[in-house]
Amino acid sequence: MINFKSSHGILTINLQALADNYNLFKKQTGSNDAVAGVVKANAYGLGLKKVTDKLKELNCPQFFVATLDEAIELRSYNNQTPIAVVNGLMNGVEKEYLEHNILPVLNTPDDIQRWQNIAHKKNEKLPSIIHFDTGMNRLGLSAAETDTLVEDIKTIDGLDVQIIMSHFACADEKDHPLTQQQADTFAELAKHFPHAKKSLANSPGLYRDQAYHYDIVRPGYALYGGNPTPELDNPMNSVVTLSTRILQIRECKKGESIGYGASHKFEKDTRTATIALGYADGFLRSNSGSAIVYYNGQPCPVLGRVSMDLVTVDLSNIKENPPKQNDSIEILGSNQTIDALAETAGTIGYEILTSLGHRYKREYI
Amino acid sequence: MINFKSSHGILTINLQALADNYNLFKKQTGSNDAVAGVVKANAYGLGLKKVTDKLKELNCPQFFVATLDEAIELRSYNNQTPIAVVNGLMNGVEKEYLEHNILPVLNTPDDIQRWQNIAHKKNEKLPSIIHFDTGMNRLGLSAAETDTLVEDIKTIDGLDVQIIMSHFACADEKDHPLTQQQADTFAELAKHFPHAKKSLANSPGLYRDQAYHYDIVRPGYALYGGNPTPELDNPMNSVVTLSTRILQIRECKKGESIGYGASHKFEKDTRTATIALGYADGFLRSNSGSAIVYYNGQPCPVLGRVSMDLVTVDLSNIKENPPKQNDSIEILGSNQTIDALAETAGTIGYEILTSLGHRYKREYI
Numbered sequence: 001m002i003n004f005k006s007s008h009g010i011l012t013i014n015l016q017a018l019a020d021n022y023n024l025f026k027k028q029t030g031s032n033d034a035v036a037g038v039v040k041a042n043a044y045g046l047g048l049k050k051v052t053d054k055l056k057e058l059n060c061p062q063f064f065v066a067t068l069d070e071a072i073e074l075r076s077y078n079n080q081t082p083i084a085v086v087n088g089l090m091n092g093v094e095k096e097y098l099e100h101n102i103l104p105v106l107n108t109p110d111d112i113q114r115w116q117n118i119a120h121k122k123n124e125k126l127p128s129i130i131h132f133d134t135g136m137n138r139l140g141l142s143a144a145e146t147d148t149l150v151e152d153i154k155t156i157d158g159l160d161v162q163i164i165m166s167h168f169a170c171a172d173e174k175d176h177p178l179t180q181q182q183a184d185t186f187a188e189l190a191k192h193f194p195h196a197k198k199s200l201a202n203s204p205g206l207y208r209d210q211a212y213h214y215d216i217v218r219p220g221y222a223l224y225g226g227n228p229t230p231e232l233d234n235p236m237n238s239v240v241t242l243s244t245r246i247l248q249i250r251e252c253k254k255g256e257s258i259g260y261g262a263s264h265k266f267e268k269d270t271r272t273a274t275i276a277l278g279y280a281d282g283f284l285r286s287n288s289g290s291a292i293v294y295y296n297g298q299p300c301p302v303l304g305r306v307s308m309d310l311v312t313v314d315l316s317n318i319k320e321n322p323p324k325q326n327d328s329i330e331i332l333g334s335n336q337t338i339d340a341l342a343e344t345a346g347t348i349g350y351e352i353l354t355s356l357g358h359r360y361k362r363e364y365i
Numbered sequence: 366m367i368n369f370k371s372s373h374g375i376l377t378i379n380l381q382a383l384a385d386n387y388n389l390f391k392k393q394t395g396s397n398d399a400v401a402g403v404v405k406a407n408a409y410g411l412g413l414k415k416v417t418d419k420l421k422e423l424n425c426p427q428f429f430v431a432t433l434d435e436a437i438e439l440r441s442y443n444n445q446t447p448i449a450v451v452n453g454l455m456n457g458v459e460k461e462y463l464e465h466n467i468l469p470v471l472n473t474p475d476d477i478q479r480w481q482n483i484a485h486k487k488n489e490k491l492p493s494i495i496h497f498d499t500g501m502n503r504l505g506l507s508a509a510e511t512d513t514l515v516e517d518i519k520t521i522d523g524l525d526v527q528i529i530m531s532h533f534a535c536a537d538e539k540d541h542p543l544t545q546q547q548a549d550t551f552a553e554l555a556k557h558f559p560h561a562k563k564s565l566a567n568s569p570g571l572y573r574d575q576a577y578h579y580d581i582v583r584p585g586y587a588l589y590g591g592n593p594t595p596e597l598d599n600p601m602n603s604v605v606t607l608s609t610r611i612l613q614i615r616e617c618k619k620g621e622s623i624g625y626g627a628s629h630k631f632e633k634d635t636r637t638a639t640i641a642l643g644y645a646d647g648f649l650r651s652n653s654g655s656a657i658v659y660y661n662g663q664p665c666p667v668l669g670r671v672s673m674d675l676v677t678v679d680l681s682n683i684k685e686n687p688p689k690q691n692d693s694i695e696i697l698g699s700n701q702t703i704d705a706l707a708e709t710a711g712t713i714g715y716e717i718l719t720s721l722g723h724r725y726k727r728e729y730i
Contacts, residue, residue, distance in 0.1 A: 008432045008434060016601070040645070040673065040674060041643075041645035041673055041674060041724075042645075042723075044644075044673075066643075066673070066674035067373045067674070067724060069373060069724065070724075086615070087612055087641055087672075087674060088612055090610075091610075091690070091691040092691075093665060095486040100455070107612065107613055108612075108613050108614075108690060110690050124489045134421060135622070135627075136614060136623075136624065136625075137617050137620075137621060137622065137624065137637070137677065138613075138624060138639050138672065138675055138677055139612060139622070139639055139675065140614055142615060142616070144616075169622070169624065169625055169626070169627050170625070170626055170627055171627075172625075173626070176627075178622070178627055182630075201569060241719070245455075247452055247453055247472065247473075248472055248473050248504055249473075250498075250502060250507060251507065251509075253503050256500075256502060256545070257500070257502065258501075258502040258503070258532070259501065259502065259503060259534065260501075260534055260537075261534070261535055261537075261538070262500075262534050262535055262541075262543055272502070274503050274504055274658060276432070276452055277439075277627075278406075278431075279716045279719060279720075280405070280406035280407075280431075280717075280719040282720075284649075284710070285713070285716045285717075286711070287650060287713050307503065308405065308406055308431070308715055308716075308719060309405060309406065309431035309451075309452060310431070310452070310503055310504065312502065312503055324455075325456070325475050326456040343492075346651070347651070348650070348651050348704070350673055351644045351649075351673075352643075354644060354645040355644075355647075355720070358407070359406075359431075359434065359435070364454075
């Protein structure tokens with residue numbers, strides 16, 4: 001039984017499990033320096049400093065974040081590891097990249113031009129990553145822009161292109177035809193950059209084909225325990241557990257309703273628990289009437305709508321040792337993975353992680 | 366045009382609009398000291414300190430938060446205003462309520478018993494709020510527990526019951542029968558507490574009937590600009606605006622797809638923008654393929670899946686002055702309310718507010 005010292009739930013983050021996952025990627029790639037750490041969005045909600053400190057211990061050679069602000073924060077406690085900003089070279093703040101020794105991922109001709117201009121002014125080659133779009137249609141040079149670039153490669157004479165990268169759109173779906181198509185496109189353009197490291201595979205890509213590994217793999221979700229290959233058992237170690245407490249036990253009567261909108265009506269007398277958890281904690285409101293939480297390993301379905309700070313659950317399944325006020329309820333843990341909770345919420349485990357709220361007491365083990 | 370100094374979006378919180386809303390509630394209740402501030406969940410995501418400092422200026426007589434941690438934080442910068450914890454008297458940390466001068470909302474017989482025990486030990490009456498459930502079936506004494514209590518009211522001789530309260534389940538739906546039924550139940554039990562203040566109405570309850578106002582109203586959502594009466598025009602002033610920037614413009618070709626899962630296929634050549642915004646910012650993944658954002662007042666529908674840090678949108682509607690990389694895109698503002706964005710995300714504006722992410726630059730005006 002958890003001893004609650006906080007007034008709300010407890011989120012446990014297992015840094016050893018995270019390290020074990022990282023070491024699995026090393027084994028998978030057969031390399032000690034090919035596994036980058038994708039730590040954008042506060043390390044998928046799990047704490048940028050704690051996660052990157054652990055990855056630094058494991059000699060992680062490269063970090064990827066989404067925004068310049070994240071990069072500057074990470075640089076404030078890590079002055080060694082290269083840090084790349086995947087959302088690009090933000091306009092108007094280019095000198096911050098130089099000042100904090102941060103690698104821009106150049107996504108557009110405009111990104112390239114602005115970085116080149118600075119290189120020319122400084123009269124030195126500037127470290128950079130170029131992102132080529134191979135079918136995601138989100139960020140990176142388009143096919144046409146790529147053609148223009150490789151036809152006249154001296155237009156990037158101011159750049160020290162350290163890495164070229166692309167990103168899979170559908171690698172989580174086994175045998176999706178777009179994946180191999182993207183890989184083929186990437187293989188072609190890689191020929192034009194013999195001196196740059198190549199990076200293509202995200203978490204699922206890493207598990208789909210050794211040929212996708214190249215020099216740097218970029219696992220994010222799998223590092224944090226998510227299943228990179230949904231059609232198979234999860235090869236990763238679970239990193240997070242989440243528990244909260246029961247605030248009240250209630251005996252609801254047949255014919256009564258529960259929660260906002262009175263959306264759930266009781267067809268029989270039902271014992272319920274109201275627990276300290278809500279959508280303000282990132283327990284998505286789309287869990288209303290669908291998610292399951294666990295009491296001593298026994299499933300308790302969510303009844304009615306998820307409130308901002310509260311959730312009501314059905315205790316009918318629990319025949320022996322009925323729960324009491326203040327007892328612990330498991331949201332994520334041995335009975336429920338992030339992937340499983342995502343399914344009842346109608347989303348993906350990535351959003352479960354990045355939504356994890358700030359009222360939980362965070363404990364690192 | 367917004368001058369981006371941060372690498373991500375900009376969230377503007379208009380404290381004057383919030384003050385105007387607060388003053389509307391004063392006018393609505395005809396009282397200067399009947400309007401409590403519901404500031405749980407970091408003031409619905411808008412910043413506990415900034416919001417409560419503003420409400421203190423306006424002589425707000427009472428704050429309601431959800432958890433003890435929130436109350437202790439608020440007490441650290443406000444040593445005057447009474448603070449109540451609606452999620453109850455957390456077991457094991459009762460003395461913290463005394464130490465920080467925080468009012469527990471007693472929801473259960475067990476809450477009452479533990480608070481009484483402390484009162485008896487200290488040999489003084491302890492300030493408290495009792496919450497009676499009148500049909501929400503979430504927190505508060507049940508009908509049976511209420512009967513037991515009022516039949517032998519001296520069992521709470523250790524309590525200085527300052528407020529009795531209940532909470533509406535369906536007041537946002539005009540003429541929902543449960544609302545008047547709850548009000549009738551509350552009116553009956555109020556007779557047993559002639560010396561306590563009475564509190565029943567939340568944001569919608571405040572607008573449904575003057576008879577629901579009693580001594581203390583508890584608007585939350587409407588304070589932050591949400592519509593308390595969805596079937597009518599919103600009487601409140603909008604408090605938040607949210608903008609972000611375009612990272613890349615792309616010309617997608619007929620037959621191509623966009624984003625994860627390649628879920629959107631283009632039926633014609635289409636110009637798109639990839640913008641700095643994602644579900645890690647609380648732009649819910651359920652906005653995939655459904656939400657609309659705005660460029661210079663012109664609607665840009667979201668295409669395909671929302672990613673963690675990125676969203677792609679359709680620029681086909683924009684015929685003149687086409688957007689460029691780095692231009693500003695409105696998510697919330699004069700073209701889109703929190704209620705409107707909630708509708709396309711399949712949720713309520715309350716979740717839009719509490720999900721507002723931490724990578725935005727927050728500006729208070």
